[in-house]
Amino acid sequence: MRSIVRGKKKIFYSLYGKGEAYDEFGNKVKGYSPIKEIKMQISSDKGSTENQAFGKDLDYDREMIIHDINCQIDEYTKLWIESDHLTDECDYEVKAVAKSINCIRYAIKKIKANNESKNKT
Numbered sequence: 001m002r003s004i005v006r007g008k009k010k011i012f013y014s015l016y017g018k019g020e021a022y023d024e025f026g027n028k029v030k031g032y033s034p035i036k037e038i039k040m041q042i043s044s045d046k047g048s049t050e051n052q053a054f055g056k057d058l059d060y061d062r063e064m065i066i067h068d069i070n071c072q073i074d075e076y077t078k079l080w081i082e083s084d085h086l087t088d089e090c091d092y093e094v095k096a097v098a099k100s101i102n103c104i105r106y107a108i109k110k111i112k113a114n115n116e117s118k119n120k121t
Contacts, residue, residue: 008039011064012085016076032078035085041065042081060095060107067103079108 014032021031043063066073075097078090089111096107 005039007041009042009081010037010039011042012037012080013073014078014090015072015074016078035080038066038071038073058096058107059109061110062092062108064106064108065103066106069099069102069104071104073097073104073106081108 012035014035016032017030018033019031021029023029041064045062073094075094077094079092079094080088080090081092083089083091091111092108093111094106095109098105098107
């Protein structure tokens with residue numbers, strides 16, 4: 001089954017290096033692009049499998065797969081999967097990309113919210 005429509009989930013993303021930002025001294029630095037929408041297949045959670053496209057050493061939580069080989073999403077892209085892109089900060093980040101002839105697989109890692117990390121200390 002190749003990328004069936006009902007298995008896709010709508011997510012939002014922002015590409016690193018495609019926008020403009022300024023540091024505390026007013027210097028121009030790379031920033032994130034405006035938020036865009038895309039539909040993609042997303043795994044429920046990382047499990048053990050015989051086919052490990054990203055190896056055993058990479059720390060990631062889920063995988064995304066898309067059959068559009070022209071997809072612009074790359075490493076360090078911010079993702080809104082379980083959170084609202086209008087009111088919340090991103091909740092996932094792309095850690096690795098594995099391209100093949102037919103599809104692109106992304107290893108994504110959940111980002112801990114600022115308030116969660118403060119409560120643990």
